[in-house]
Amino acid sequence: MERLSRRTLDGLDHRPAIRPGDAGVGVVHLGLGAFHRAHQAVFTEDAIAKGGGDWAIAAVAPSSRSVLDPLIEQDLLYSVLTLDAERVRPRVLGVHAAALHAAGDPAGVEARLADPAVRVVTLTVTEKAYSRDSAIFRLLVRGLRARGGAPVALLSCDNLPSNGRRLRELVVAELGESIVESVGFPCSMVDRIVPASTEGTYAMAQAALGVVDRAAVAAEPFSQWVIEDDFPADRPAWELAGAIFTDDVASWERLKLRMLNGVHSALAYLGALAGAPTIDRALALPGMRAAMESFIRTDIAPTLRPPEGLSIQRYGESVLERFSNPALRHRTLQVAMDGTQKLPQRLLGTIADRRAAGATPRYAALVLAAWMRFVRGRADDGTPLPLDDPLADRLRAAPSLLELDAVFPPGFADDAELRAELDEWGKALQRHGVVGTLGALP
Numbered sequence: 001m002e003r004l005s006r007r008t009l010d011g012l013d014h015r016p017a018i019r020p021g022d023a024g025v026g027v028v029h030l031g032l033g034a035f036h037r038a039h040q041a042v043f044t045e046d047a048i049a050k051g052g053g054d055w056a057i058a059a060v061a062p063s064s065r066s067v068l069d070p071l072i073e074q075d076l077l078y079s080v081l082t083l084d085a086e087r088v089r090p091r092v093l094g095v096h097a098a099a100l101h102a103a104g105d106p107a108g109v110e111a112r113l114a115d116p117a118v119r120v121v122t123l124t125v126t127e128k129a130y131s132r133d134s135a136i137f138r139l140l141v142r143g144l145r146a147r148g149g150a151p152v153a154l155l156s157c158d159n160l161p162s163n164g165r166r167l168r169e170l171v172v173a174e175l176g177e178s179i180v181e182s183v184g185f186p187c188s189m190v191d192r193i194v195p196a197s198t199e200g201t202y203a204m205a206q207a208a209l210g211v212v213d214r215a216a217v218a219a220e221p222f223s224q225w226v227i228e229d230d231f232p233a234d235r236p237a238w239e240l241a242g243a244i245f246t247d248d249v250a251s252w253e254r255l256k257l258r259m260l261n262g263v264h265s266a267l268a269y270l271g272a273l274a275g276a277p278t279i280d281r282a283l284a285l286p287g288m289r290a291a292m293e294s295f296i297r298t299d300i301a302p303t304l305r306p307p308e309g310l311s312i313q314r315y316g317e318s319v320l321e322r323f324s325n326p327a328l329r330h331r332t333l334q335v336a337m338d339g340t341q342k343l344p345q346r347l348l349g350t351i352a353d354r355r356a357a358g359a360t361p362r363y364a365a366l367v368l369a370a371w372m373r374f375v376r377g378r379a380d381d382g383t384p385l386p387l388d389d390p391l392a393d394r395l396r397a398a399p400s401l402l403e404l405d406a407v408f409p410p411g412f413a414d415d416a417e418l419r420a421e422l423d424e425w426g427k428a429l430q431r432h433g434v435v436g437t438l439g440a441l442p
């Protein structure tokens with residue numbers, strides 16, 4: 001079977017809105033993962049198609065070539081498959097105009113970053129790369145230095161609270177406060193569930209397109225991007241593609257991180273312990289949906305100030321609806337990875353806020369107890385569970401996880417009531433497993 005490429009494109013039913021080379025490069029994207037291909041790339045292609053401009057993307061793979069090589073072999077074309085329970089809707093994208101490898105060609109990436117025609121740099125490099133020591137961050141700093149003051153916005157699209165502020169602190173620590181005169185650091189809230197691609201994804205792409213696509217990604221129908229309008233130069237007309245520009249990203253961000261991502265992580269740890277391979281299967285476990293509804297209503301919702309016009313209750317319902325999508329097959333173990341990097345913004349802030357208000361967040365404590373049990377590396381039936389986390393060694397060596405100050409806010413370790421609650425849940429999970437514990441909930 002033929003491969004997706006410029007040559008085979010004309011014979012397909014599905015064509016991109018723009019093709020590689022139609023527009024000049026105006027965006028560099030760091031982190032050529034699944035999410036970028038199904039989110040920022042789609043918004044940007046639509047923005048160019050509707051609003052014009054030289055906003056094609058030069059995408060940078062930091063170290064692995066596993067996406068880069070197939071993309072190059074396919075003349076930078078790939079497909080996004082939108083999946084719901086009933087059907088697969090394919091769309092071919094052509095918004096990338098260059099693809100580079102940071103580890104193999106750092107000078108090439110630095111030159112792209114230094115190019116004044118590039119006015120936006122987007123990032124999806126995972127939570128753990130936001131460190132002054134990470135190789136991609138060092139390269140970004142070199143590129144910024146080489147720009148000589150040409151204006152640019154660095155737009156983080158990672159699931160971090162105040163992601164733009166976080167990036168700003170890191171950059172300012174390297175380049176000094178004066179860098180903010182030419183560099184903007186808008187915060188953004190990004191949302192679309194995009195599981196890692198599998199052989200099943202490529203088979204679906206082949207069936208839908210009629211050609212082989214080894215860079216295909218699958219995603220849910222929902223997609224959202226809320227962005228702070230802090231761009232020192234111009235930017236793609238993402239609002240024409242549905243992005244929301246606001247000066248109140250923080251309330252969107254907290255809502256999404258605590259509710260969507262908090263419940264996602266809850267399903268990942270409880271589900272993995274119970275042997276559920278995917279998020280939808282975890283949600284379908286007996287007692288799980290009711291437990292997640294209580295987690296949302298009694299623990300998470302009181303810590304949120306919703307963005308204007310948005311109902312927290314309806315948001316919570318929509319989150320559970322999205323997680324029940326059986327076509328996504330999002331692995332619990334994928335969502336569970338890097339827990340030490342994710343739990344602070346997804347769960348620990350909720351617990352801290354409820355404790356400060358004098359409440360005992362019972363369901364949030366159950367989720368934390370589930371993570372603590374997950375870290376010990378055995379599912380309820382004794383099956384080994386992988387611990388994929390940058391702090392894995394410290395987690396394994398810690399006599400008490402709550403003492404890890406790189407993860408837990410001050411006060412957690414000394415909170416006797418919280419400790420007692422965790423202890424109780426830990427014993428219940430140990431004796432009855434996840435399903436037995438959920439079954440005993442009121």
Ligand SMILES: NC(=O)c1ccc[n+]([C@@H]2O[C@H](COP(=O)([O-])OP(=O)(O)OC[C@H]3O[C@@H](n4cnc5c(N)ncnc54)[C@H](O)[C@@H]3O)[C@@H](O)[C@H]2O)c1
Binds near residue numbers: 064134
């Ligand atoms: N997949 C989703 O549903 C989703 C949704 C919203 C936000 N996000 C954000 O996007 C990020 C990436 O998700 P993805 O689905 O593309 O994952 P992925 O595994 O497909 O890709 C991860 C990307 O991050 C890069 N990366 C990993 N560790 C790095 C490091 N130490 N330094 C530099 N780069 C590193 C990889 O090279 C790769 O390009 C997530 O961590 C999250 O913050 C993902």
Ligand SMILES: O=P(O)(O)OC[C@@H](O)[C@@H](O)[C@H](O)[C@H](O)CO
Binds near residue numbers: 264
């Ligand atoms: O991508 P991660 O590993 O940071 O988190 C896993 C998921 O919780 C996350 O990707 C969600 O699918 C996403 O945040 C939905 O917008």
